[in-house]
Amino acid sequence: xxSYVEFKNGRPCICIDGEFFAPLAYTTYFEEKGEYSxxxxxxxxxxxxxxxxxxxxxxNFTGFTPFRTGVFEGDVPDYSEFDGTVNRILAECPQAxxxxxxxxAMPRKWIKNNIYETVETPTGRRESLCSDLFRxxxxxxxxxxxxxxxxxxxxxxxxxxxLCGGITQEWMHHDLFGxxxxxxxxxxxxxxxxxxxxxxxxxxxKEDFSSGNYNETVSRYGEFCCEEAAxxxxxxxxxxxxxxxxxxxAGVFYGYNAFVSDYIFGLHGLRFIIDSPYIDFFSSxxxxxxxxxLGFDWGDMLTxxxxxxxxxxxxxxxxIRTHLTRRMQDSRPGKYPxxxxxxxxxNGNKTVWCGPDTRELSLSAIRKAxxxxxxxxxxxxxxxxxxxxxxxxxxxxxxxxxxxIAEATIDKNSENYPSAQAVVFVDEKAYLNIPxxxxxxxxxxxxxxxxxxxxxxxxxxxxxxxxxxxxxYKAAIFTAASPSDEGEKALEICRKQGVPxxxxxxxxPFYTVSELRDFLALSGVHCYNADGCVVxxxxxxxxxxSVIDGNVKVTLPGKYKVRPLLGTEFTETxxxxxxxxxxKYDTAVFELIR
Numbered sequence: 049x050x051s052y053v054e055f056k057n058g059r060p061c062i063c064i065d066g067e068f069f070a071p072l073a074y075t076t077y078f079e080e081k082g083e084y085s086x087x088x089x090x091x092x093x094x095x096x097x098x099x100x101x102x103x104x105x106x107x108n109f110t111g112f113t114p115f116r117t118g119v120f121e122g123d124v125p126d127y128s129e130f131d132g133t134v135n136r137i138l139a140e141c142p143q144a145x146x147x148x149x150x151x152x153a154m155p156r157k158w159i160k161n162n163i164y165e166t167v168e169t170p171t172g173r174r175e176s177l178c179s180d181l182f183r184x185x186x187x188x189x190x191x192x193x194x195x196x197x198x199x200x201x202x203x204x205x206x207x208x209x210x211l212c213g214g215i216t217q218e219w220m221h222h223d224l225f226g227x228x229x230x231x232x233x234x235x236x237x238x239x240x241x242x243x244x245x246x247x248x249x250x251x252x253x254k255e256d257f258s259s260g261n262y263n264e265t266v267s268r269y270g271e272f273c274c275e276e277a278a279x280x281x282x283x284x285x286x287x288x289x290x291x292x293x294x295x296x297x298a299g300v301f302y303g304y305n306a307f308v309s310d311y312i313f314g315l316h317g318l319r320f321i322i323d324s325p326y327i328d329f330f331s332s333x334x335x336x337x338x339x340x341x342l343g344f345d346w347g348d349m350l351t352x353x354x355x356x357x358x359x360x361x362x363x364x365x366x367x368i369r370t371h372l373t374r375r376m377q378d379s380r381p382g383k384y385p386x387x388x389x390x391x392x393x394x395n396g397n398k399t400v401w402c403g404p405d406t407r408e409l410s411l412s413a414i415r416k417a418x419x420x421x422x423x424x425x426x427x428x429x430x431x432x433x434x435x436x437x438x439x440x441x442x443x444x445x446x447x448x449x450x451x452x453i454a455e456a457t458i459d460k461n462s463e464n465y466p467s468a469q470a471v472v473f474v475d476e477k478a479y480l481n482i483p484x485x486x487x488x489x490x491x492x493x494x495x496x497x498x499x500x501x502x503x504x505x506x507x508x509x510x511x512x513x514x515x516x517x518x519x520x521y522k523a524a525i526f527t528a529a530s531p532s533d534e535g536e537k538a539l540e541i542c543r544k545q546g547v548p549x550x551x552x553x554x555x556x557p558f559y560t561v562s563e564l565r566d567f568l569a570l571s572g573v574h575c576y577n578a579d580g581c582v583v584x585x586x587x588x589x590x591x592x593x594s595v596i597d598g599n600v601k602v603t604l605p606g607k608y609k610v611r612p613l614l615g616t617e618f619t620e621t622x623x624x625x626x627x628x629x630x631x632k633y634d635t636a637v638f639e640l641i642r
Contacts, residue, residue, distance in 0.1 A: 051147075051296045053361045058462040059425040059587060060361040062094075062297060064145060064207050069094065069452035071329075071363055071427025075149065077114035077131045079380050081435025088141040095137055095144055096210060096429055099130040100151035101189050103499075104159075104339040106217050108169035109224075110388040120155045124346070134202050145207035148197055152186050152213040152284055164231050167223045174222035177214055177314060178276040180230045186213075189288040193306055194291055208297035210331065210363075211284050215484045218301040219281050219314070220333070225274035225313040228254060236272045239303075244268070257312060259485025267480040270311035274476075278302070278317025279482070285326035285555040297397050299329035299363055304370035304478035306496060306508055307335055307349035309489035316476040318350065319512055322358045329361035334417055337497045340369065340400050342409065342633040343595045345500025346417060346584045351474050352424055353507040354626055357516055362424070366417045367431035369403030370410035372440060379434040403437070411446055412593070413616050415436075415635040416582070418450050419591030420636070422457070446614070453637075465640055466605050469573045470506040471521045472499060473514065475535035478528030491552040492527040495559060497526070501595070503577035504564040505585045514538035518525055523571035524549040525564070529557055574605045589638045594630040602626040607642040 050314070051064045061068045075096035076082035082275060084095065102118035105111045115625050117129040137144050154175045159166055164491050165179040174180040199207055214220045233252065249265060256266050279304050303318030322326060322579045332349035341345060352362045377384050391402040405408045421428050432438055435569045438447065474492055482488045508611045509517055518524070524542050528535050529552050542549045552558070559579065569575050576583040581600060582593035594600050599617040604624045612618040616628060616636035626637060
C-alpha cells in the first residue's frame with residue numbers, strides 16, 4: 049500500500065493507492081474499551097493503533113501509561129498487544145487503513161545501561177532527547193518494529209505511520225526541562241562554540257531558569273532545547289521514511305508554537321523541520337483554553353496556515369469529552385491511582401477531563417471541533433481516550449454525517465469562497481527573549497482565544513512566512529512583545545506593503561475582544577457577527593457557535609446559496625445574511641455554494 053499527502057482543490061488529502069481519502073480517523077488508548085465497531089459501522093476506515101517500545105510512563109509526572117505491554121521490554125520482542133488490536137479491527141473491517149502510532153521510548157534495560165544518556169524525572173530516569181545514542185539505538189528498535197509490521201499478515205492494510213516520543217508522546221523533553229543533565233550541558237557548550245564561536249560558557253543550573261530570571265546563556269540553552277528536540281523528531285522520521293522506501297506517509301507530534309510558551313519544553317523548533325521531506329503531517333490536540341468550556345474557540349496549537357503554505361497536512365487530535373466521559377480509573381479498574389486526571393479539582397470544580405452534562409451539548413462540542421478543522425482544511429483523528437466517549441446512537445449518527453461531509457470536500461473547489469482576511473503572527477523564537485513565567489508568555493494564547501470571539505475568522509502563521517502570505521490579508525496582529533529578528537522583518541514587510549497591524553507590547557500585552565474587533569473592522573476586515581459568537585469560515589463552509597440564547601445574525605461578505613449541514617433546520621436559500629434562533633452553545637454548520 050502506497051500513500052502520500054496531496055493537495056486537491058486546495059485541501060490536503062491522503063492518497064492511498066491512487067484513491068483520495070479525507071484525513072479522518074479514530075483511535076483510543078484503551079483498545080479493550082475502544083468503539084472500533086461503532087466507527088467502522090459509521091464508515092470510518094482510517095484507524096490509528098498505539099504501540100510502544102516500553103510500558104514505562106508516557107507522563108513522568110503522573111506515572112500514567114496506556115501501554116500494558118512494551119514490545120522490547122523482554123528478551124524477545126512482544127508484538128501481541130499491537131497485533132491483537134490490528135487483527136480485531138480487520139476481522140470487522142478487512143478494508144481498514146491502519147496507522148501504527150509508535151511510541152519511541154527506550155526500555156528499562158537501556159535506561160539502566162546508559163545513565164549518562166538519560167534525565168531524571170519524578171518517576172525515574174528516561175532517555176534524553178539530546179542523546180545521540182538514543183537516536184542511534186532508538187532507530188534500530190524502530191526498524192525492528194516496522195520490519196515486523198511490514199512482514200505481518202496485515203501488512204497490506206498499513207497506510208502510514210505516526211511517530212511519538214517524549215512526555216505524553218508529544219516530543220516534549222521527558223523532564224519538561226530541556227533534558228537537563230551533564231550530557232546536555234556539555235553538548236550545549238559544544239553547540240555554543242560551534243554555532244556562535246563562544247567557548248567561555250558559564251555553568252548553568254536549574255535555578256538560572258527560575259521564573260523572572262533572564263540572561264543570554266539561558267536563552268541560548270532554550271534555543272538548544274528546541275533544536276535538539278526538532279532534530280530528534282526529524283531523525284526518527286528520516287529513519288522511518290528511508291526504511292519504508294518513502295512509500296507511505298509519516299507524521300509527528302510537534303511544534304506547539306501557538307499554545308506552549310515555555311521554551312525548555314523543546315517545542316519551538318518547527319521552523320527547523322517544517323520543510324522536512326521526511327515529515328508529511330504534524331499533529332497536536334485542539335487547544336485546552338478556558339478549560340475546554342463551550343463558548344470559546346478551541347483553537348490550533350500550532351501555526352496551521354504556515355503548515356499549509358509549506359505543503360504539510362495538519363492532522364489534529366480531537367479528544368473531545370462528552371457526557372459519557374468517565375474517570376480513566378473506571379475504564380481500567382485497579383490500574384491507576386485515584387489522584388490523577390480527576391474530573392473535579394480540590395474545590396469541586398470541573399476539570400478539563402470532564403465532558404458536557406448532556407448529549408445535546410456533547411454533540412455541539414463535537415460539531416464545533418469538526419467545524420473548526422473543516423474550515424481550516426485540516427484532518428482529524430477522534431481520540432476516544434479511555435474508550436466509550438462516543439458510544440451513543442446520536443453521536444455516532446453525527447460522526448457518520450461528519451465523515452460524509454469530509455469526503456465531499458475532496459471534490460469541492462474551495463477557491464472563490466470567503467477566507468480569512470486577518471492573520472495572527474506567531475514568533476516562536478520570541479519566547480527566548482522574555483523570562484520564563486513572565487505575563488508576556490501568555491500573549492499568544494490570550495490573543496488567539498479572544499480572536500475566537502470577535503466574529504472574525506483568522507489565520508495563524510509564523511513570522512518567517514510573512515513575505516509569502518501577507519498578500520492574502522487586510523490586517524495583521526503580532527503577538528510577541530519582544531520580537532525576534534524574523535519578527536522584526538515581518539513587521540517591516542507589513543509597513544512596506546501598507547498592511548495595518550497591531551502588536552502586543554510590555555505596556556499593552558493583552559487586547560480585549562472589542563479592541564481586536566474594532567481594529568480589524570477599521571482596517572476593512574469583514575465581521576460576520578459582533579455579539580461574541582464563534583464564527584468559522586473557509587473553503588466554502590461556515591459554522592456558528594452561539595454564546596447567546598435567541599436570534600443569531602451572521603452577515604456574509606456576499607450572496608451565496610446557504611445549505612444547512614449540521615445542527616440546524618435552516619432552509620436552504622440564497623442570501624448574504626443568516627439569521628437563526630439558537631440556544632446558548634448550539635453549533636450550526638453550513639455549506640456555501642456559488
